[in-house]
Amino acid sequence: MTTWLLLHYKLPNKPSALRVYIWRKLKRLGAILLHDAVWVLPENPRTTEQVQWLTTEIQEMGGNAYYWRANTILNEQDQAMKQQFSEQVDAIYSDLLKRLEKPRTDLQEFSQQYQEAAAKDFFHSKLGVLVREKLTSKRGEKS
Amino acid sequence: MKWVTWENIGVDRMASAWLIRRWIDPKAEFFFIPSGEKSGPKDGEPFDIPGARYSHHGGHCTFYALLKEHKINDAILSRIAQMVDEADVIQEVSIEPAATGLDLICRGLRQISKDDFEALERGNLIYDAIYAQLKFDTAK
Numbered sequence: 001m002t003t004w005l006l007l008h009y010k011l012p013n014k015p016s017a018l019r020v021y022i023w024r025k026l027k028r029l030g031a032i033l034l035h036d037a038v039w040v041l042p043e044n045p046r047t048t049e050q051v052q053w054l055t056t057e058i059q060e061m062g063g064n065a066y067y068w069r070a071n072t073i074l075n076e077q078d079q080a081m082k083q084q085f086s087e088q089v090d091a092i093y094s095d096l097l098k099r100l101e102k103p104r105t106d107l108q109e110f111s112q113q114y115q116e117a118a119a120k121d122f123f124h125s126k127l128g129v130l131v132r133e134k135l136t137s138k139r140g141e142k143s
Numbered sequence: 144m145k146w147v148t149w150e151n152i153g154v155d156r157m158a159s160a161w162l163i164r165r166w167i168d169p170k171a172e173f174f175f176i177p178s179g180e181k182s183g184p185k186d187g188e189p190f191d192i193p194g195a196r197y198s199h200h201g202g203h204c205t206f207y208a209l210l211k212e213h214k215i216n217d218a219i220l221s222r223i224a225q226m227v228d229e230a231d232v233i234q235e236v237s238i239e240p241a242a243t244g245l246d247l248i249c250r251g252l253r254q255i256s257k258d259d260f261e262a263l264e265r266g267n268l269i270y271d272a273i274y275a276q277l278k279f280d281t282a283k
Contacts, residue, residue: 024235025233028233028234028235029233045151045153045250049153049231050232050233052193053193053199053232054233055193056193056194056198056199057199057201057202060200060201
């Protein structure tokens, strides 16, 4: 059974930049927003600490946040949740694989996108390994 | 002075302890308390604990807060603060490639150390090395 981190918060209506700021940080971390209300992440030392600091930041901004550690009661929901996280990175990976097939490719840009996806690849996608191999072999090619 | 932080130190707390000992309080004594707690010695100064003065503020790490609060102006320490920020705080863009590696090394150091005291001592070596090398690079 996976241990999940849940975060829900309220921020002052203005300035709206704060909302965007927090939202972007959660997206970057790889969190998924459920029902426009609760953010979910799988627990690991990094996510645990990052969300902890985010909670503090929200409070500093005059907001209110609750940060939980949780399990689903139904096993199928646990599976479905994991699936959502996998799909999130697999979408980026498949797009990268497609674009890596083209003759002229910007490897620098691709490897950055790969690294960003890999940072939120919590359940070790097989596609990620493929992208990595592709990037490594492309690197040696003479154009 | 007594300095208190949560156990299982990583990149920011190692860097902060190094900064405290080398630049702020050479006689610093460190205390480690369980994560999530706010206890510790009564006269202890907490650091890297949510809500403390020396902690994350405005999207910056604890190391950054220590530099700012103590008005330490040192270009190399500011560079290190940038690295620790990128290693420990979610950032939109990264400009210090060493940050990711630094995070990995510090986590690994804690893994192979018998306790936080040993990890902290070993962390000092890492940050002494980074400081020395950055100083060497900028002097040229």
